[in-house]
Amino acid sequence: METIKSHIVYGGTLRYLKHDSATTGTSMTLSVFVPAGEGPFPVLIWLSGLTCTEDNFTTKAGAYKAAAKHGVIIVAPDTSPRGEGVADDPAYDMGQGAGFYIDATQAPWTPHFRMESYVVGELIALIDAGFPTTGTRSVFGHSMGGHGALTLALRHPELFRSVSAFAPISSPTRCPWGEKAFSAYLGADRAAWAGHDAALLIEGGAATGVYDDILVDQGEADPFLVEQLKPELLKAAAEKAGQGLTLRMQPGYDHSYFFMASFVDDHVAFHATRLKA
């Protein structure tokens, strides 16, 4: 891993890093915050939303104060492979910046678009090898990255201690963003989609008994709430499956990092409690 730049923040060290990924076949970028001290520290992985790189969360979320306080490493990867030779689409919700944390099975997205394998395999290994971690980790994210956090945690419960999300795409098989992305990346056969739909996974009991609670914050003034995000589907699925899930509808809040910054301390504390249990 190559360090692009490094900053001290809240007494810890924040690095922007780049590495050649065997999983995506591209150079991948990320940021890693490590608290002051020797460690070892548990790891909290952040997955960003559409159009984001690793930089949006890193500069705007205001999460490092809580991470420093609780002694948690925070890792924020980019949202897709990028660069020349990597497939792309002019739309903001497809291609580079829109990896959806799944492994594409359809051309032209194969072989680079393998964000699920990248996060749960190479990224986790890289962090555990390169930083003073306890080997335990949790995951959270926003919008497309909220979908990513939920589905990766539900599909790989052995890897994570806890999961939370801000304004997640709750059921990508039942909203335009998800239907468009899954059609392109996974193909027209909807049978392949269900395993990447957080609400359907919860309803199917994918992680019942694994996660005591799943924390979800959703702004009531979020312009994507009704058509794209549909947190009520998560809540209904959790009730049906007996999965603990706390959905907090936040009056007045929108889809921006200002919303996330307002509640990020709660999420870091939620994970810190479970990472240290």
Added chain:
Amino acid sequence: METIKSHIVYGGTLRYLKHDSATTGTSMTLSVFVPAGEGPFPVLIWLSGLTCTEDNFTTKAGAYKAAAKHGVIIVAPDTSPRGEGVADDPAYDMGQGAGFYIDATQAPWTPHFRMESYVVGELIALIDAGFPTTGTRSVFGHSMGGHGALTLALRHPELFRSVSAFAPISSPTRCPWGEKAFSAYLGADRAAWAGHDAALLIEGGAATGVYDDILVDQGEADPFLVEQLKPELLKAAAEKAGQGLTLRMQPGYDHSYFFMASFVDDHVAFHATRLKA
């Protein structure tokens, strides 16, 4: 004032605004955070550094949690007039984005570059007229904006209750950034410069007895520390004049918003205490 966009953050309302300025003869942009509740609230004005707009502080400083807690309005104006017909320079440290919070006396910077008059006159009046303020205010800033905060507070002590700075240009008459900007905006005659040099103003007793303390944070790993910022000149001037000044050298910190975010709570608290005294 026209509202460009609005977000709820930490329960308060953050607005990006635009208005036609009689002082600069241009459209000017700013952000205003107003805490939840009826108010009235005291005002804390933030002045940004070179290349910034109102957006850098607003998205990166993480100041609104403390502002919400203490019940303080935070106003962040742009750093210069902008637009077609406004003089500019290809260098990052001159022209648009580099107003230096002074009123230019030299062509081509007259008549638009009047950032001192804009901040202490039109901006303050606009905020007091448009928001539930107590009519009391303080000022802080970063780098060029640290110079701005210090010099405006020292030149107009009747307007402000307190002043603080992150990595300020402490003595623009004795560093390349300041010498270049003052030569261009104020002309070759250095006699006109001294009144806009924070260290010289403090040394001359400009506000001795007005401000009980001036808080300055400076990163020891700031690449501009030795050549441009020179906080030791502030400290020496304050000691000479009997002006209270707390200079905190912060080991490892650089010139970025990560540095400022790490200590911004202290600054908001410093001002809140004095605004409510």
